[in-house]
Amino acid sequence: MKILIRYFFRGVRLVLSPILLASEKLSTPTAISRSPEAQAEVDAACARLALYQFQSCPFCIKVRKEIARLGLNIELRDARNDPEHRQALEAGGGRVKVPCLRIATEDGPDEWLYESDAINAWLHRHFGDAQHQAA
Numbered sequence: 001m002k003i004l005i006r007y008f009f010r011g012v013r014l015v016l017s018p019i020l021l022a023s024e025k026l027s028t029p030t031a032i033s034r035s036p037e038a039q040a041e042v043d044a045a046c047a048r049l050a051l052y053q054f055q056s057c058p059f060c061i062k063v064r065k066e067i068a069r070l071g072l073n074i075e076l077r078d079a080r081n082d083p084e085h086r087q088a089l090e091a092g093g094g095r096v097k098v099p100c101l102r103i104a105t106e107d108g109p110d111e112w113l114y115e116s117d118a119i120n121a122w123l124h125r126h127f128g129d130a131q132h133q134a135a
């Protein structure tokens with residue numbers, strides 16, 4: 001029975017994935033524009049971030065779209081297919097749930113932020129303000 005359920009959900013994922021990914025492509029907003037200096041500053045800040053995600057997870061798509069809108073170069077880590085990333089997420093964050101934003105800090109332990117709304121709010125707080133945008 002368990003195996004049937006697993007195959008059922010795998011089938012649903014197989015059908016839905018291309019639809020979700022196509023809709024992501026079509027609805028991804030254009031990035032806000034920044035001066036080259038401001039973008040370099042943002043890029044440096046983003047180097048300490050990584051998004052653990054599944055390619056066709058709708059909550060991950062929501063975060064990826066916000067990342068695109070804010071013009072952020074954040075490394076995406078596939079926690080479904082890459083066992084190293086999956087293990088790192090479980091060990092660091094405490095569970096394999098996506099999306100999860102890993103925020104490396106300079107002196108303390110990494111912060112692992114779950115929940116798409118919380119991640120988008122964090123990104124908006126740090127990178128969404130007008131001062132980073134080109135005049």
Ligand SMILES: N[C@@H](CCC(=O)N[C@@H](CS)C(=O)NCC(=O)O)C(=O)O
Binds near residue numbers: 054057096098115
């Ligand atoms: N409320 C969460 C939902 C995230 C969620 O349900 N993610 C699924 C993949 S689409 C997941 O990681 N499930 C595994 C689990 O919950 O353990 C959010 O908005 O981020």
